[in-house]
Amino acid sequence: MQATVYKSTGSWYTVKTAAGEMFQARMKGVFKIDENITSTNPVAVGDLVEIAPDDSDANAKNAMITDIGARKNYIVRSSPHGRNKKHIVAANLDQAVLVCTVKDPRTSLGFIDRFLVTAAAYHIPVILVFNKKDIYRDKELEKFEEIAALYGNIGYEVLLIAAATGDGVDDVQELLKDKTTLISGHSGVGKSSLINGLMPGLALRTKAVSGWSGKGLHTTTSAEMYDLPFGGRLIDTPGVREFGIVDIPKTELSHYFLEMQPYIQQCQFNNCLHLNEPGCAVKAAVEAGEIEVDRYVSYATILETIQEELY
Template sequence: MKGTVYKSTGSWYLVKTPDGGQYQSRIKGIFKLDEDITSTNPIAVGDMVEIVPEEAEGSTAMITQIGERRNYIVRSSPHKRVHKHIVAANLDQAMLICTIKEPRTSLGFIDRFLVTAAAYHIPAILVFNKKDVLKEKDLLRFREVEELYTRIGYQVLLVSAAKEEGITTIQDLLHNKVTLMSGHSGVGKSSLINRLLPSLQLRTKEVSGWSGKGMHTTTFAEMFDLPDGGQLIDTPGIRELGIIDIPKTELSHYFLEMQAYITECQFNNCLHVNEPGCAVKEAVEEGEIHIERYVSYVAILESMEDEKY
């Protein structure tokens, strides 16, 4: 029997079948020993699986096979830095919820997310929430960030879950697609999802006053069916996003605005830092590549050095 994984709690998986059936499912032991599975979680939300119900009238099942993934998005495991954790699989797009303030989402974090999405050929959308708390100087900063990313080719939105501004636009973007929604804790992701799916009433918490960082409200990744078609995958708030499975010489390929210059560099394996004849550095100096993006690139490259990728 075929089904789709809607929720993963580490040991049990909620699997839904095309006829509307729901099964609390476990992995057959062989998957835990499979040498080809190098992630800390062999099955992720969005995976297509084969299940065998354990009882004729029961609601539990055994997962016997994992379907081939069309794509997936990963992060370094929060527990084992050298291992990867699959966040979700078989995605049409990824939506990163950001904030200019309360808390501030750094461009470095945004760029890490965009690199990961690009590496797995997943279109990404940037949604800046909490428009209602922005003052004039904050709006000016948003416009700068918006110009930076739209110039590259990314779609950027400014919305307010609290005031229900921009919700219709998000609904249109989600229609009939499987979308991963991610972001730092405290950016209002759960509030946005509550606007999109009022029946859920996901728990929300205020940003921590002493740290300026959001409090976690989502513990496990979970997929929800949207009323007008499509699925939305909610993920736990991410504090850090380690890059994994990308060689250092390929990192620049996933900074979309660098792609046009890579082949013009003097050396094929140019890292665009200290090498002579580097077309990427020249493009930065001429303003063709934004300096903030280049700073992010170098910071990510150095972190990959630390992590020995």
């Protein structure tokens, strides 16, 4: 029987069949020791799995996961259990929404770029949703316009909303309709408030930003998928403070900065890292103002963090 993973809590998974039946499922032991599975979680939210219901207690709705279907894509990050391990955040996505804020807390461009690179590596479109419009003054609105122009010119969709008042939530709803969407962001950016606006009956817990640190407080503890009332599915993920990149060699990183793609083939060397090499078309484009300096600096910063020995 085929089912989709809706929630992962470690050793147990909530799965839903095409008929709408929910089961609590465990993995067969073979998946836990399979050397071909290199992530800390061999089964992720969004996975299609084969299950064998436990017939010994029909009321318990327990099952065993006997097989994992092929993934069309997934979002992966470095595992909190070790930077050399990877954690699959979610699988089989149509798109991702990154919820950001200009203040309380401020989302850094470096964090945004790391997320965009990871999504681009797995061909997942990203929508940038800036929240807390209701608390922005002229200075923050001006900063948002700069950021919106930066990413909008590259081709990303950028929205400004106020989840607390409902302003702009309808626009987000329209983009999510009939699609499977991952929603992510720093803790405290208002992700849970946005989800509550999209699904009023859900009532996810929300917390204010920590006053002493300016950082958000965690409210979601594990990834979970919800059926949207207007069509589609939304995968909520725990708030993240860092987004560690894995499985991307240094020579490939520039391919996932979308504005660099037209210039890569024009470089003098095929393995150009776009740092100090002669005949680099990417650096020439930066100097000509065709690639934003902030994005190039972000690229160079990420490049430094990639551990080449992993490949």
